[in-house]
Amino acid sequence: MDDFLAARLQMAFSLGFHIIFACIGMVMPFFMSVAHFYWLKTKNVVYRDVTKAWSRGVAIFFATGAVSGTVLSFELGLLWPKFMEHAGPIFGMPFSLEGTAFFIEAIALGFYLYGWDKINAWFHWATGVVVGISGLLSGILVVAANSWMNSPSGFDYINGEYLNIDPIKAMFNDAWFSQALHMCIAAFVSTGFAVAGVHALMILRGRNVQFHHKAFKIAAIFGTVAACLQPLSGDISAKDIAKRQPEKLAAMEAHFHTERNAPLIIGGIPDTANSRVDYAIKIPGLLSFMATGDFNGEVKGLDQVPKEDRPPVAITHYAFQIMVGLGMAMVLISVLYFIALWKKKSWMESKWLMKLFVIAIPMGFIALEAGWTVTEVGRQPWIIRGIMRTADAVTPMPGIAYSFYLFTAVYISLSIIVSLLLYRQITMVGKLYDSTAKDSEL
């Protein structure tokens, strides 16, 4: 494998791995805090059990998230030294603030996990909330760094030099808001659906039903509300990139020719050589409307971009379809769930709704990975859009392929162990956590 490809793949794998743990670390503390709140208010032990069970899971995810994040902060230099040499001082501001957020998160988590019955009950609860808020903040901050790569600002690029650096301006670049918003909601969607689905599965199996019902409801409400907000935020993102990165929008939509009243293309097989899409469903005017708010607006196509600056169309297009498709599927499930909550209480008892949630377990995370693929691959061939090419940023060290194999092996083994651990946590709920169950230890 050639070193440049290996470096890109290693970066992608490491981030793709980290993001899962990061999202769970951002969102689970909120679920826990809600359950914990009900426990302190109602003194219903089931809520305490749910909180404790979840906090175990969080500890596992948090540790994995922390080590994979540590690896990333080195990998940026190990794989992309030329990039970091110039970008570090410019987009470093969010990273230095993020350090603080991580630190607070780690400290608060120490209080939270080890503080049961040791510190004041409400102070203990508050530390859980702090874990969540600082996690969310760190997420927003890293995304600000990433969005700077999409929309570089806060410096003047003159004759290959980076002058007049303004780190604050770089942090609040044009892409920052839409990306951070979309990311935060995505974290809630993916974690909410995954957690709700797992508890739904246990309800279907008839195990510790009271426990799982309470857990399910908390996760499902977070997940479904977020799922309904996601398309709105996605729309903001789409309008945003129509302005800031038209070539990315064109690649997402496999939109080869600049035109007015541009159709929205669903599915299909992009044929880059001949600049057309085969077997696609086309909805006239909709792309123009989504990008500009006007059915007759002009949408730039790939023909406006020099050949060597075009992002890979097929990957970006498929990834975008996957994200939106799954997003819509989750909106549908959410609507059914709301109907069940308010109008048709009987649906709650029926199996099919729970089954839908079980099917949806991986959907959010797949959409999340797909969305990042859209953003990152759609930025290619640039690492800093319009300023530095990815190929120019890669490390001169040969043999990166081996490092790629090594890290891939590590990440695969970690995923297996984490899944095993999680499986055990879930199947042991009856024994370890559910104090209302007959076989309880507590």
Added chain:
Amino acid sequence: MIYVVIVFLWTSILLYILLGGADFGAGIIELLTSKTNKPKTRKTMYKAIGPIWEANHMWLIIAIVILFVGFPKIYTTISVYLHIPLVCMLLGIIARGTAFVFRNYDAVKDDMQKIYTPIFVYSSLITPFFLGIIAASSVSGQIDPQASDFLSAYVFSWLNWFSVAVGIFTVSICGFLATIFIIGQTDNDGDRQHFVGKAKRTIFIVMFCGALVFIAAHVEQIPIVDWIFGDTPGLIAIIAASISLIFMWYALNKDQPISLRLLAGFQVTMILFAATYTHFPDIVLLKGGANLSLLTHQGQAKTIASLGYALLIGSIFILPALGYLIYIFQQKR
């Protein structure tokens, strides 16, 4: 502002060695403990370190962030030429962090423990070893930006007797810190005696490994003697550290865990001080003498200023909270 940033960089490295080091040491000690004493060591250690282990490792991240934001040239030079030991260290960090949590949080305690535990103890050994190698290599003058072949650019930049000796020395320091730390965590006399005995033995090991560093430096013709003894503050630091060993011996016999910890912290601080002072502001020495200096290779003024403010503001939040965390869990052991 640049000095604020440098102080933060130095302090985070120091705290990583002290807190993270004690943490790595816990695994190393477990490796060197006889089978019968293993459960005892492990339990005492877990109680002591559990709540703060995550925070201990944040210091490394802070140091890295300071480097890449404030001193990008230094960060990238290290990343390029010390790629291999960095990857080894990262693998150690991954293995250790995850194994620590897995073995304490697995819902079922079964044969999987037999997998987690060796991973944990061996990675506790590997990580500080490579950390030492990286630190030593950055000052050993073997990094050669002009090198044209793979071996001299990416391997001999770090593979030499001096770096290896410093790696071993770092491991011994971690073990030393952990034994000193654990003395204060024991809750009965028998255990305490056991760990005091261990601490005395580790002191000799550390001195032995320190001697190895000097020998290796001599072999590699690295003028470490000149660096440390040729310069008054460095010399004073080393003498102070040696004198404090005498107090330490006394404190070990008298069972004063708090002064023990302070003394151990003092010694390590002095060693780091002596090792860095002579070179300041250079922190990466290259072959041919084109050194990278914290002062000449700093980022632009605005970057350094905002980094400095971010660190200052951050520490207002972090330090009290961290102090309180440690306080609470020391109180209610």
